[in-house]
Amino acid sequence: MLNQAERERYDRQIFIPDFGEAGQEKLKLAKVFIAGNGGLGCPIALYLAAAGVGTLRIVDNGSVELSNLNRQILHWTEDVGRRKVDSTLAKLPRLNPGVKLDALYDTITEKNIAALVDDSDLIIDAMDNMPVRFLLNRTALARKIPYIYGAVYGFEGRATTIIPGRTVCLGCFCQEYLPPAKFPVVGATPAVIAAIQATEDIKYIVGLGDLLANRLLIYDGLRMQFAEMALAPDPDCAYCGSRAAAK
């Protein structure tokens, strides 16, 4: 049940046709795992907290650097040197004290990922490296938890929503090994992609609209174009394909 303050806080989204108080109650009961508290993770956390997702678990092992501040909008000049999760813990509850926030300073590994994801309803990928992205993919498949992918470079971004058993997985369309490298990015690019990931999250929880399922959204900020490519499941995918299933 929503209280009066919640009805007022979320009035503009409750007002959306087919959203209603029932949709808001679904958000309130939801638990979302956000891997990463950087360029994507900050706006995702802000929009999901503002939307009233009941529990957010955010995991990151980094501290704020001056060069993060062009895009990691929960972290400010005064936070340089501070753990990112502590910076987030200091601010997000001020936006919405009704959200239960677990912001954990930790490195996501094969050993701890199951405990970190725990009983989350959704996994949101806001990472900056392929090994952890693939760990998230594997966990999502094993636990049958939807996994919302996003990535950025410069003025470009990608997003898709992976529903285990129904759509492609990360292994179907992404190369597993990419050499880690400093990547260029203008701060508005992760904001665009994060907003798309947050939108997918809210739609999935509330049960509205059409997800980015088997569709890769390709954002080109320089030409200000959104393109879409239909993704085909790979039967030879080592993670979700028939080859993996036969093992």
Next chain:
Amino acid sequence: MTTESKKNMKLFGYFQRFTGGQETVEVAGDTVRQCMDSLIARFPDLGKEIFDKDGKPRPHISIFVSGRRANSMEMAEPIKEGDTLSLMLNIIGG
């Protein structure tokens, strides 16, 4: 005389700077490799973007054939009539 058929290739974002902003270009070939060679013949500066000095595809490129990733080092995947190729950056930033 070549019997290779014409195919459309879509280039996204970063790669359009090498085609003068064209998003879709016509290439010829019956395998991914032939189509990539045809693309590079038209836009030579793409060569070093797609292949390393040993002629192997660079890890930061993704080639798709009708939505299925073509990931063999040999790029031997066949292209059928009606297939669309796509070329984009593999991006990891977050």
